[in-house]
Amino acid sequence: MFSFKFASILISIYVLLPCISADSATFTHSITYKGDSFFDGFNFFTAPDPTHGWVDYVDATTAQQGNLTGVDSSNNVFLRPNDLDVITDPNGKRQSIRIQSKQPFTKGVVIGNFIHMPTGCGTWPAFWASTTGQWPDGGEIDIIEGVNTGEENQSTLHTNPGCTMPSERDQLGQNRKLNCDAKADGNSGCGVSYNNGDSSYGESFNNNGGGWYAMVHDDESIRVFFWKRDDSNVPKDVSNPPESGTITVDDSWGKPYAFFPLGNNCSGDNFGAESIIINTTLCGDWAGSVFDLNQCPGGAEKYKDITSKDSKEQCEEVVRKHPEVFKDAGWTIGSIHVYKLSQDNKKRLVRRRR
Ligand SMILES: *[C@@H]1O[C@H](CO)[C@@H](O)[C@H](O)[C@H]1NC(C)=O
Numbered sequence: 001m002f003s004f005k006f007a008s009i010l011i012s013i014y015v016l017l018p019c020i021s022a023d024s025a026t027f028t029h030s031i032t033y034k035g036d037s038f039f040d041g042f043n044f045f046t047a048p049d050p051t052h053g054w055v056d057y058v059d060a061t062t063a064q065q066g067n068l069t070g071v072d073s074s075n076n077v078f079l080r081p082n083d084l085d086v087i088t089d090p091n092g093k094r095q096s097i098r099i100q101s102k103q104p105f106t107k108g109v110v111i112g113n114f115i116h117m118p119t120g121c122g123t124w125p126a127f128w129a130s131t132t133g134q135w136p137d138g139g140e141i142d143i144i145e146g147v148n149t150g151e152e153n154q155s156t157l158h159t160n161p162g163c164t165m166p167s168e169r170d171q172l173g174q175n176r177k178l179n180c181d182a183k184a185d186g187n188s189g190c191g192v193s194y195n196n197g198d199s200s201y202g203e204s205f206n207n208n209g210g211g212w213y214a215m216v217h218d219d220e221s222i223r224v225f226f227w228k229r230d231d232s233n234v235p236k237d238v239s240n241p242p243e244s245g246t247i248t249v250d251d252s253w254g255k256p257y258a259f260f261p262l263g264n265n266c267s268g269d270n271f272g273a274e275s276i277i278i279n280t281t282l283c284g285d286w287a288g289s290v291f292d293l294n295q296c297p298g299g300a301e302k303y304k305d306i307t308s309k310d311s312k313e314q315c316e317e318v319v320r321k322h323p324e325v326f327k328d329a330g331w332t333i334g335s336i337h338v339y340k341l342s343q344d345n346k347k348r349l350v351r352r353r354r
């Protein structure tokens, strides 16, 4: 009996050892958002857009009645701005959606399976996580955002002062700024953009059937990964996320697009309880300032009715007068899964060091 137990312990140690590599961590399933119950997990944000977009964020009932949110015949969730109505009131804004998860998470993995993302002139979509506290206390993690017809996509952190990123990092994306302090550089944050021609954002993303974005936040770092729909290297836990038990993030996940190390130069304490937010604004501080009528379908000559000269006002005029421009401004979402960092990761680390 004793020797049998002893032998099986030896075997378990032998079998387990290769799994305990430095970069591997396990996470326990916390919540799944998908299908008919998707919107039960989210609150609808209805305050004025803090980034000054030309949108009215509507509540759940209005969204459902206007068919701005729902579930399609493939059981995928859609949310989108109104793309039917001309708005005659010069101060009138276009209805859009911004939702925020009810259940916060701290360290964990968020996996989003997106079939379609908003794109087109005037659009500014984002999939991100923001503190449930007094921003920027508790931090902001932008998983993916972009503007207009850009194929540029970026991941960014925004924090309290005292969080900077090294210029040399093991990631596929390109560094933008290195200071994550929300009060520096007009809150541009420490961003990493992807320039790999890999269908990770915009029209090319949609034409390719979308893909998966994953954010991994553990004790050592925050990382953002992307796999396009037909990527044969997508980990099974990402393409087919389990709805109970654990997943392991290890070397098989490959290189992240964005790697934000936590430690001396950016304490992990900068990040606390976060909610997931999905928003689509139109125009606003970013998309409005770089708006170009030539990027709208058919080019600038198709929009003789647009009289403003200022790019932001032009954008707002297009939003009012041209609903058809926003046909591609919706999200189609297969699912979002959240996993929490397992408690035993710490124990395993301690054991390894002995
Ligand atoms: C949308 O998301 C981005 C996250 O990148 C955030 O900075 C911005 O404030 C949000 N805009 C609106 C208006 O909700």
Ligand SMILES: *[C@@H]1O[C@H](CO)[C@@H](O)[C@H](O)[C@H]1NC(C)=O
Residues within 6 Å of the ligand: 067, 070, 072, 073, 078
């Ligand atoms: C609502 O939108 C969905 C998805 O685009 C569509 O399949 C459905 O026909 C629409 N319903 C109505 C009543 O327009």
Ligand SMILES: *[C@@H]1O[C@H](CO)[C@@H](O)[C@H](O)[C@H]1NC(C)=O
Residues within 6 Å of the ligand: 165, 166, 264, 265
């Ligand atoms: C932290 O910042 C200091 C000063 O900028 C730098 O010399 C050092 O290399 C950084 N450490 C890491 C791990 O990035």
